[in-house]
Amino acid sequence: MLLQVKNLRCSHGNLEVVHGVSLHVRAGEIVGLLGANGAGKTSLLKSIIGLLPPRQGEIYIDGRPTCGQPAWRSISNATVLVPEGKMIFADLTVRENLLIGGYHNPDRALQLEVVLDRFPKLRERIHQLGGTLSGGEQQMLALGRALMARPKLLLLDEPSLGLAPLMVKEVFNEIRKMRDLGLTVLLVEQNVTGTLQVADRAYVMETGEITLEGEAADLLHNPEVKRAYLGKGGKETWL
């Protein structure tokens, strides 16, 4: 197991938002974490990366306990978070944004070429300021910036949020390709159909608790998932 979380409880002040969650991700897997707004998904992710110290629980990355470690240490565990809303540096160029992502990577110049080959659009806009990119391109930049650190475990927080449908499709295709790179992905999303189509397994979170776990294909047909997220008949697609 590359990531193991046991009985994690997180709170914002006195308000507990994650009530004893357990999950795991095997090396090379893409695992989805689904849930509506306010379910506690982002808090859980922040706890894993070290941005939100958990109240209780255990976190192991590659077998090493990381619970309570500061966020900046996560890079030594080869874990990178792509935060919600991209959080790129708007006043820096695409190249500078990418190089910041590879700050710890001594081979960043080499990795830059790898990333630019992977996202040709970023090469086209290499000297453009990050803030001038479209939403989809900014998301690609955020993904590219994460890849600059050559992570083993990638935590993606709602990468499809606020994107045009065509870009959503492209982002999910990129995530699917991460598997070929040998990356392990924990994908936090509200886009159920898209996530379940790229993920191997998924967890469904509601009000701070995991209510379902299973193979992605099974969850796609789970009545509770269909009713809660896909509307009647569950025919919504991300294409």
Next chain:
Amino acid sequence: MNIFDHRYETMPRAELEQLQLERVQALLVRLKRNVRRAREKIGDARVESLADLARLPFTTPEDLVESFPYGLFALPMREVIRLHTTVGPQGRPLVIGHTRNDLAQWGRLVARQLVASGVTANDVVQMCFGGGVYGAAGYLFGAQVIEASVIAEDSAHVDYTIATLQNYRPTVLITTPGNALDLVTVMEQRRLDPQSLHLRTVLLSRPVDRETRERLAAGLFARVQCNFGLGEILNPGLCLECEAGHFHVHEDHFLAEVQEGELVLTTLCREALPLLRYRTRVTCELVRDKCACGRTGAMLRPGGRLDGRLRVNETPLYENQIADVLARTKAAGRPFSVSVLERRIVVSVEISDDLFADAVGLIEDLTREIESEFLVRLGIEADVRFISPWSHLHTEPGSDAGNAI
């Protein structure tokens, strides 16, 4: 090694326990949210490790009976696409619901057994259960998952089974031990050479002793494997018999414990009717040891029934059902004892000496009446014997428990 689902069947123990913990936690949340009876019983109990499971309440067969038909279902009926019925304590009916996912998972679990038995997509599978055995559906789903050819015809008569074996040349026969033994007996009587059939594997719906297994293997010239399941949980699909002859529980789907010698199971993935710590009323031993087959699921050694349930011609039967049938006849209220002889039940009823002496015609009438009541009400054939009160006679609940499995 023939392993269908490497990831789950050979999952390292640490990872399996993490998966079980996650699934139990999610199950508790679903039960608390969706099942009123479970919510009342569970209360605020939480599980932070598998050891905490001991603090959770049991579900008993009586709970299932009390909540009959749909009281423990965790989803609305419109999501339940299959209902199977079985018999619970006191012979009262139980209903097991399955959603689309439940059925898909059932198929994959049975496929594990079929693959372990060496069945492949190139095989032709014949099933021979006799009408109404719901396990046949599970084997059908499993065979479909591995894309084996299935002869979807349930031959009720042994002649027809032999004809099918000769005409369609199935390589795999899935059947009950009783049917398999009948087949061997008839083939021996007719001096049919089992090698002229093309059978490679015979899969039995329940465990048999070593002698029966050897007799069937010789009589059908095929490898014989057994299965073990429980109607309320899953039958087949609870566990598989590996090449080394051990029953491995599918521990990614069922959390198995032994409480006072009784097998207690928690369904981890079932959507329609999830059961928390279900007391199966079956004795067993669980061994978590390394197996030569490479599977990591706990090895189960099933024992007898704890509730005195009998099995007559694959039909589960409780003692009070027998008493109820007798109560409808002129033998009402008389002491009786029962035993199982092959596919029939032998009912010994105590009658008074004067009846023995005076009324042979009366006894014949009573015999006919009892036999017909058993056939009509329970669908089983009965041999009725009358004995005098001087014989030492009493009913022995559980005396035939070994027969039940």
